[in-house]
Amino acid sequence: MIALVLLCITSDPWADGSPAVEYGPGAGYGQSYYPENILGPPDPDATPTAPSFGEDNLLTLGKDGWVVLEFTDNSIINEPGADFTVFENVMDTGSGYFQECAFVEVSQDGQYWIQFPWDETTLEGLAGLMPTTGEDPTDPSVSGGDQFDLEDIGLEWVRFVRLTDCGDAVSDGGLFDLDAVAAVNWSTGIEEEALSPQLSVTSPFSSSFTVTSEETGILSCYTIDGRIAGHWQINRRSSTLDASILPTGVLLFVLNESSFSAVKLLL
Ligand SMILES: [Ca+2]
Ligand SMILES: [Ca+2]
Ligand SMILES: [Ca+2]
Numbered sequence: 001m002i003a004l005v006l007l008c009i010t011s012d013p014w015a016d017g018s019p020a021v022e023y024g025p026g027a028g029y030g031q032s033y034y035p036e037n038i039l040g041p042p043d044p045d046a047t048p049t050a051p052s053f054g055e056d057n058l059l060t061l062g063k064d065g066w067v068v069l070e071f072t073d074n075s076i077i078n079e080p081g082a083d084f085t086v087f088e089n090v091m092d093t094g095s096g097y098f099q100e101c102a103f104v105e106v107s108q109d110g111q112y113w114i115q116f117p118w119d120e121t122t123l124e125g126l127a128g129l130m131p132t133t134g135e136d137p138t139d140p141s142v143s144g145g146d147q148f149d150l151e152d153i154g155l156e157w158v159r160f161v162r163l164t165d166c167g168d169a170v171s172d173g174g175l176f177d178l179d180a181v182a183a184v185n186w187s188t189g190i191e192e193e194a195l196s197p198q199l200s201v202t203s204p205f206s207s208s209f210t211v212t213s214e215e216t217g218i219l220s221c222y223t224i225d226g227r228i229a230g231h232w233q234i235n236r237r238s239s240t241l242d243a244s245i246l247p248t249g250v251l252l253f254v255l256n257e258s259s260f261s262a263v264k265l266l267l
């Protein structure tokens, strides 16, 4: 049980590792910070007009260069709508977006890859089109970046994402700079099978969060060192709770001392 809890609370929606990279001409930027600069959440300070910069935040792949990201503590899963988001340092110039694009492929085993279809005219289907907003990276309605839906290619889950600089294949601003890849719909596997599908806690980035549960009862929140951080009476299937009283870091939510869910509170 302890091991399951630990696995559960150490999982996150971000990419966890990068098993392979091949740089192309023009690469170099960010290489001394690889892979940390492309793992974890996107740069929280990025805005559309002041996008992310700094080698500790970004990795330039170089012309036709590519990088593989692996999700080890979670899988991206197909649920209604977009399932993951790729963040580049796209800039809103006032008259348009400065875009540097990459092809997006996904894989379940890291061997067999499926590329998302893209449009030569609109560039839709590529990464590197929309700026990062700095809002919750796991919520496509506010996060910015470029969303991808596994439904479009007929896969129910993936663990690998490969980004390949478009090189001369499209006419864009230049070389793709990867910030991060965030899962929108994700599962630890364990949470669903061995633990409790009936409790889910989302939106760890905002000042409130949403609790969805099949049961009503007492919801308790614990810090990673076991201190209680708050409790609430849950009366409905979906409740919005104030997160401003909670400490940041990994929090464990427990409903009726049985079902639980973990989130990492970053703000
Ligand atoms: Ca992860
Ligand atoms: Ca989907
Ligand atoms: Ca860029």
Ligand SMILES: [Ca+2]
Binding pocket: 036, 037, 038, 039, 041, 042, 043, 056, 057, 058, 178, 179, 180
């Ligand atoms: Ca980054």
